[in-house]
Amino acid sequence: MGRYVIRRLLQMIPVFVGATLLIFLMVNVMGDPIAGLCGERECDPATAAQLRKEFGLDKPVWQQYLTYMGNIFTGDFGTAFNGQPVTELMADAFPVTIRLTLVAIVFEIGIGIGLGVLTGLRRGRPVDTGALLVTLVVIAVPTFVTGLLLQLLLGVKWGWIRPSVSSEAPLDELIVPGLVLAAVSLAYVTRLTRTSIAENRRADYVRTAVAKGLPRRRVLTHHLLRNSLIPVVTFIGADIGALMGGAIVTERIFNIHGVGYQLYQGILRQNTQTVVGFVTVLVLVFLLVNLFVDLLYAVLDPRIRYA
Amino acid sequence: MRGATHVTRAACAVAVALAAGACGGGAAPAGGPDGIVTSSWGDPQNPLEPANTNEVQGGKVLDMIFRGLKRYDPRTGEAEDMLAERIDTTDSVDFTVTVKSGWTFSNGEPVTAKSFVDAWNYGAHLRNNQRNAYFFGYIEGYDQVHPASGQPTAQTMSGLKVTGERTFTVKLTQKFSTWPETLGYAAFAPLPSSFFSDHDAWLARPVGNGPYAVDSYTRGSRMSLRRWDGYPGDDKARNGGVDLKVYTDSNTAYTDLTAGHLDLVDDVPASQLRNVEADLGDRYINTPAGIIQTIAFPYYDPDWNKPGQEKVRRGLSMAINRQQITDTIFQRTRTPAKDWTSPVLGPDGGYDASLCGGSCTYDPARARKLIAEGGGIPGGQVKITYNADTGSHKEWVDAVCNSINNALGNNRACVGNPVGTFADYRNQITRSRMSGPFRAGWQMDYPLIQNFLQPLYYTNASSNDGKWSNEEFDRLVDQANAETDPARAIETFKQAEGVVRDQMAAIPLWYQNGSAGYSERISNVSLNQFSVPVYEEITVG
Numbered sequence: 128m129g130r131y132v133i134r135r136l137l138q139m140i141p142v143f144v145g146a147t148l149l150i151f152l153m154v155n156v157m158g159d160p161i162a163g164l165c166g167e168r169e170c171d172p173a174t175a176a177q178l179r180k181e182f183g184l185d186k187p188v189w190q191q192y193l194t195y196m197g198n199i200f201t202g203d204f205g206t207a208f209n210g211q212p213v214t215e216l217m218a219d220a221f222p223v224t225i226r227l228t229l230v231a232i233v234f235e236i237g238i239g240i241g242l243g244v245l246t247g248l249r250r251g252r253p254v255d256t257g258a259l260l261v262t263l264v265v266i267a268v269p270t271f272v273t274g275l276l277l278q279l280l281l282g283v284k285w286g287w288i289r290p291s292v293s294s295e296a297p298l299d300e301l302i303v304p305g306l307v308l309a310a311v312s313l314a315y316v317t318r319l320t321r322t323s324i325a326e327n328r329r330a331d332y333v334r335t336a337v338a339k340g341l342p343r344r345r346v347l348t349h350h351l352l353r354n355s356l357i358p359v360v361t362f363i364g365a366d367i368g369a370l371m372g373g374a375i376v377t378e379r380i381f382n383i384h385g386v387g388y389q390l391y392q393g394i395l396r397q398n399t400q401t402v403v404g405f406v407t408v409l410v411l412v413f414l415l416v417n418l419f420v421d422l423l424y425a426v427l428d429p430r431i432r433y434a
Numbered sequence: 435m436r437g438a439t440h441v442t443r444a445a446c447a448v449a450v451a452l453a454a455g456a457c458g459g460g461a462a463p464a465g466g467p468d469g470i471v472t473s474s475w476g477d478p479q480n481p482l483e484p485a486n487t488n489e490v491q492g493g494k495v496l497d498m499i500f501r502g503l504k505r506y507d508p509r510t511g512e513a514e515d516m517l518a519e520r521i522d523t524t525d526s527v528d529f530t531v532t533v534k535s536g537w538t539f540s541n542g543e544p545v546t547a548k549s550f551v552d553a554w555n556y557g558a559h560l561r562n563n564q565r566n567a568y569f570f571g572y573i574e575g576y577d578q579v580h581p582a583s584g585q586p587t588a589q590t591m592s593g594l595k596v597t598g599e600r601t602f603t604v605k606l607t608q609k610f611s612t613w614p615e616t617l618g619y620a621a622f623a624p625l626p627s628s629f630f631s632d633h634d635a636w637l638a639r640p641v642g643n644g645p646y647a648v649d650s651y652t653r654g655s656r657m658s659l660r661r662w663d664g665y666p667g668d669d670k671a672r673n674g675g676v677d678l679k680v681y682t683d684s685n686t687a688y689t690d691l692t693a694g695h696l697d698l699v700d701d702v703p704a705s706q707l708r709n710v711e712a713d714l715g716d717r718y719i720n721t722p723a724g725i726i727q728t729i730a731f732p733y734y735d736p737d738w739n740k741p742g743q744e745k746v747r748r749g750l751s752m753a754i755n756r757q758q759i760t761d762t763i764f765q766r767t768r769t770p771a772k773d774w775t776s777p778v779l780g781p782d783g784g785y786d787a788s789l790c791g792g793s794c795t796y797d798p799a800r801a802r803k804l805i806a807e808g809g810g811i812p813g814g815q816v817k818i819t820y821n822a823d824t825g826s827h828k829e830w831v832d833a834v835c836n837s838i839n840n841a842l843g844n845n846r847a848c849v850g851n852p853v854g855t856f857a858d859y860r861n862q863i864t865r866s867r868m869s870g871p872f873r874a875g876w877q878m879d880y881p882l883i884q885n886f887l888q889p890l891y892y893t894n895a896s897s898n899d900g901k902w903s904n905e906e907f908d909r910l911v912d913q914a915n916a917e918t919d920p921a922r923a924i925e926t927f928k929q930a931e932g933v934v935r936d937q938m939a940a941i942p943l944w945y946q947n948g949s950a951g952y953s954e955r956i957s958n959v960s961l962n963q964f965s966v967p968v969y970e971e972i973t974v975g
Contacts, residue, residue, distance in 0.1 A: 157857065158861040169860075169899070174560065209479060294679070378682070382683065
């Protein structure tokens, strides 16, 4: 197990380097960001040159990348165009997005798995058909439609929530945005759990457990659910990273100043330092969560072992 | 445990939301003279320094916390003395400025001649990377502190001299009779000594001399400004303060306004223009601002710079149905252009609704004839380049092309050519890579006809993106700048504008309006010529 973890951690290094290099190149291909800094007029050449020097844009791309990577190991993610260190932007943005992601994950686990178990045990009944239909609709409707609709109904028409989240973004204000963000994944989790439960219900070990005379509740949690959750855990794990990066739409609708907002601003202003910095951290989150999910397999199913 | 707190918070949210509004939202906002206005805001692009701010969002704050030598009357646009007691000159080159006494910054430091001279020297120096440094370009010695290439050879501009506690002299490099009227621009604001001694602290909480003082500032999310009671000017704030809240999307700000959580939005999103009158009634403002949109041409491309081609350009101009486009696409938030300036200047300031005349009027038959006479469209097709990331540029470029195609009876005569980001778009322009006409916009720095002509059409001027050059025009601009009588100067500028018209250096499209909406809580809301709300006049309750 220990060796497995170390091997996985070492594998992360090339993935990390490759991913950051790709992003770096992609942002640089878009052209000279200084040109957009002076608005509708040309920066005077001297100021432009000075700015380019300050942001290190006057050097060749490979050299910029090496300097950037070197700085990252000392915890320096560079400076955004408005003069703020990128680490400061991260310290503001990540807690907000992590809170939002947590709310979304709680919804996914609570409602998604709950509904999945319920429908999986009652296949073909009205409850099952109803849930299938609802999840189909949820998957089919794009996030921005759900978001804007909920914002309009709950925020403007009925006045139950504030249409926009305040800059502190406390948990209670994030409930509706979290639900919107989770909606599509939630539907997938429901369907995944349902199929998995329905399949395993007829498995030999479940029949044995029932034949042994174990209480129904114990059969459900210790035998059926534990085995059925493996694909669901994989999905939720991969989803954590996707939710953090994919929050751009939800964060824009509800005016949440999180990672999505910073990334959007960074791309719009073509701010290499912000974009590369945030994506770098997101890549790390992705990698770590995947590792964690793989380790969780062994806990859920002791037959899966890593030498 | 997290689950437990989550549930209680959720319950609290629902309960309070049903009863009052929001959980932990605090007491109901106060009205009266101490009422606080909440307003939408956008994250300033550059660090918030007077000479470093070149967009509206940062400019909004500077307008609240700074007052300069001059100030533009929010209604007439006239440059009036603010901190200037006198600005004297005999030859339009040497100016003596006297600063009024009794003015202080909100930290108590007096505003002196030195506050101005230091600020201007800071703004001009290359080392400080100020985006608006070129505003000081007329002052003698600018070349030494801000050379076009290489390192600065001086620390301060030789043309600026402090001659007393409240007086300083300015020497310009050329005659510029309307120079004092440019001094209302934010880049010319005075700065307190704390700006220089502890710059980071100043940026974290700017200190100025305007009617408001910054109470707290969380970069990227909000700024709280409070009325400064020690403000000596006669434009004191009539409300308790303003809370600026950053919105990533103007749609969300508008939604917050309609839900009653925000008092003022100064950018009504295009998608809401259809509903705005039903939603807000007379609480919707739509007034002209000093912004003009044009189509510029790449004169560095020989194909687009042949003699006689002004007929093609005029023909294209006459093929655009401005009225229809502004009515349908912009819901009348733009006004068809009739000259190359802006209505905010007023007739006395040089605006002339008859200047462009027939050349800016839709006339498909004459358009076809003129284009044919001028040798046809270079390459057989006009490609209008624009950036597709912000604004609704795609919509109007497509509409303009449609109009041209219809007028010429050729479906391939004009197409839009989108560029992904604004930065890339500007990049292609500054490298002179445009292969055809392109979108150009100009927001005035100060309400002067000079500002609508010289930066855009003078040979090698800072915003002459198409590299248009005309000796006659340059000569007239020089002559106008040397004119000591302002009325005669404006007349000469209008002659220069006539050259722009005859050559159709750029096709004027429309003047942009400022649009704003506000809640029932506040009144006396208006926009100035820069489409910025006049915050200090707003009353609450």
